[in-house]
Amino acid sequence: MRRILIVGAGQSGLQLALGLQAKGYDVTVMTNRTPEEIRTGRVMSTQIMFRTALRYERELGLNFWEALAPRVEGLGLSVAGTLPGVPGVQRLIDWVGRLEGPAQSVDQRVKMAGWLDTFAERGGRIVLHCATVSDLDFLAHRYDLVLVAAGKGELVSLFPRDPARSPYDTPQRSLALAYVHGLGPRAEHPEYDAARCNLVPGAGELWVIPTLTTSGRADILFWEGMPGGPLDVFQHVDGPGEHLARTLELLERYAPWEYGRATAVELTDAHATLAGRYTPTVRDPVGRLPSGGLALGVGDAVVVNDPLTGQGSNSAAKCAASYLASIIERGDEPFDADWMRMAFERYWASARHVTRWTNAMLGSPARHVRSLIAAAGGLQHVADRFANGYDDPADFEDYFFDATKAEAFVAEATAVGVVG
Template sequence: MRKILIVGAGQSGLQLALGLQAEGYEVTLMANRTADEIRSGRVMSTQCMFHTALQHERDLKLNFWEERAPRIEGLGASVAGPPTPEGPHTRAIDWVGRLDGYAQSVDQRIKMAGWMELFEQRGGQLVIHGVSVSDLDFFTQSHDLVLVAAGKGELVSLFGRDAARSPYDTPQRALAVSYVHGLGPRPEHPDYDAVRCNLVPGVGELFVMPTLTTSGRADILFWEGVPGGPVDAFQGVTDPSEHLATTLELMERFTPWEYARATKVELTDAGGTLAGRYAPTVRNPIGELPGGGLVLGVADVVVANDPITGQGSNSAAKCAASYLDSIVAHGDRPFDAAWMRDTFDRYWATAQHVTKWTNAMLAPPPEHIVELLGAAGALPPVADRIANGFNDPSDFEHFFYEPEKAAAYLASVGA
């Protein structure tokens, strides 16, 4: 029986550990917190997962919360126009596209704690301990394969930045998340749940999405602010109530149509806020240890995109599924550097589309993308196609990036 060690108990690490366990591998999982500590701790992400990523969980029979979590059937975009002397910002563009397969968001405190307990129940070895580079040197001698799925801390330094695939070297957004109860319904299409993406040019973005959290149905208010701008207002804010108050003040100023349904919200719990920032980075997938051993990076350890396109958990699930297939297909052969490179390249074939799209959305949109977003308000097929691109970002290659392709697409839909 082949022995595999996974460091990190997030979406990718746990999904991969449980998948390998089901295939008969002897898996050790190392995490820095217990399931109870995760469950009672601070929220970790927004984690809206679309159809393909959810299907990977279903394939492994890990979709324990599917019947309880809100079914997100639409995805909408609003673009704020400039404020006028008569009043605040209004929406210059507004539409909602329908998803072919519903999306869902399950608070990772619920999911990761539950998956960790399942891993142990199925006989996996769970070790609660921080891991250093020197520890990995030892583990590569005692395991057939070591995977690093912990996207923060010392271990990430093992994987050098791939400058050719990383156009940004500083954070492009300041992030602030609040989980709330009491958000009112969307005035448009209140009969089904949808993610709302509100773009305020030059300022940032506000995302609003339904979720399942530790206290039941809730909604997430997620600001992405341009660094140094008015939404970059959460540094040094440690009090959860102040965090929420700042969130609402910014909503009232820049997205009053969303603020109108948020006047009675309250935080779900004391751990229901999160703030931070990081530079989107692609890294080399193989880490070489001082003793000569090799480790393979997983998901956002090696491909960390800004959350502006909501792809973090989706990419983690897709990476875990791809790596699982590569490991099983390799049989009893050594997990050498060539295999590690091939395994990452197989995942990158999908991940490159996420990185290209995300980096494009971080920049001011060119005229043809503004025209596409505007056309979606009048042409439902365009709105639906953009919405479904969140599930399959590779489709954007065909109509989104190049003005000629965008014009040809709009002409075909208009005809």
């Protein structure tokens, strides 16, 4: 039985651990928190998982909350701006695309605590320890494969930044989220749940995501502000109450159509807010330990994109699924550096589309992209295809990046009369 050590207990680490465990591998997970500490701690992220990522969980029998989480059947996009003679900020563009399969969001405090409990119940070994490079150096020879699925801390230094795949060297957004109860229904299509991305040109974005948290149904209000801009106001907040107050002040000023739903919201719990920033980065997947051992980076440890496009948990799930297949196919052969690079490149074949699309959205959208987003407001087929690209970002290669292809796609949608 091959012995595998996974450091990190997030989406990618635990999904991979449970998948390997089900295939008969001897798996150890090293994490710095118990399930109860995770469950009662601070929120760790936003997340919305689309059809493909959810299918990977379902195939492993890990979809424990599927019947409890809100069924997100649509994905909407709005663009804020002003109109001559009209006071205040308006929605210049507004549409909702229907998803081909429902998405869902489960608070990672719920999911990771539950998955850790499941891993232990199935005989997995959990080591409670905040791992360092020297720890891995000492332990590496005891395992056939060491995987690092921790996207923060000292261990990330094992994986050098890949400058050819990392156009940014500073954070591109200041991030601030709050989990709330009491958000009212959407005015448009209230008969089904939809996640909303509101673009505020020159300032940032607001996501509104239906979710399942420790206290049941909730919604996530998630601001992404350009550093130094008017949405970047969460660095020195005095507690969760002030964080929520600033969140609502920004809603009232920059997305009043969302503020109208939020006048009665309250935080889901005392740990329901989070703020920070990080740099989108792609790293070399092979980490070399001081004594010559190797570690393979997983998920955010090697590919971390800005959450603007809602891909974090999806990418983590896809990475875990790809690595699981590569490990099983390796059989009894050694997990050497060549195999590690091959396993990563197999994952990168799909991950590269996420990185390219997310980096494009972080910048100032090209004219044809603005036209494409505007066209979706009147062409339901365009809105639906754009929305479903969040599940399969590779589809954007066919029409998003090239002006000629974008124009041809809109012209075709217009010609067949698919009008929303």
